[in-house]
Amino acid sequence: MTLSKPAWGVNMKKRILAAVMIFILLIPFINTKASADSAPKPSVVVKIKELENENYYVTLLSEKESTGPWSSSKDYYPVYGSREIWEKFNSYSDSDGYYFVGYFSDCSKNDTFRCTSTRRAGSKSSSTFPSTTALS
Secondary structure (H helix, E strand, O other): OOOOOOOOHHHHHHHHHHHHHHHHHHHHHHHHOOOOOOOOOOOEEEEEEOOOOOOOOOEEEOOOOEEEOOOOOOOOOOHHHOHHHHHHHOOOOOOOOOOOEEEEEEOOOEEEEEEOOOOOOEEEEEOOOOOOEEOO
């Protein structure tokens, strides 16, 4: 009985051709650029004057229930900051129908309120002092 040599030449050609085809198909993915939204974002900066040495918090009220990553949720999360201050802003009922959308900032140290990377069309500011129950 004689054994014949396997036809390695044909199988090897198929393997090389398959590898070349896979490489050609993967070429578009090798040099892919990453893109990011780096355009300027709408922002609001409020400079507060004549409240030096006072403790106070500032927020923007929105005419929409949701704006950017913020919404007028009735749920408090510790990441928001002081629960007491959040509850003051959240319980506020604006006469023009504006909403507290969860974002506020302690402006006691730098007298500046910054709200960046959100859409704040149609908004107005509100502030509160920890020692009072009123909002202004």
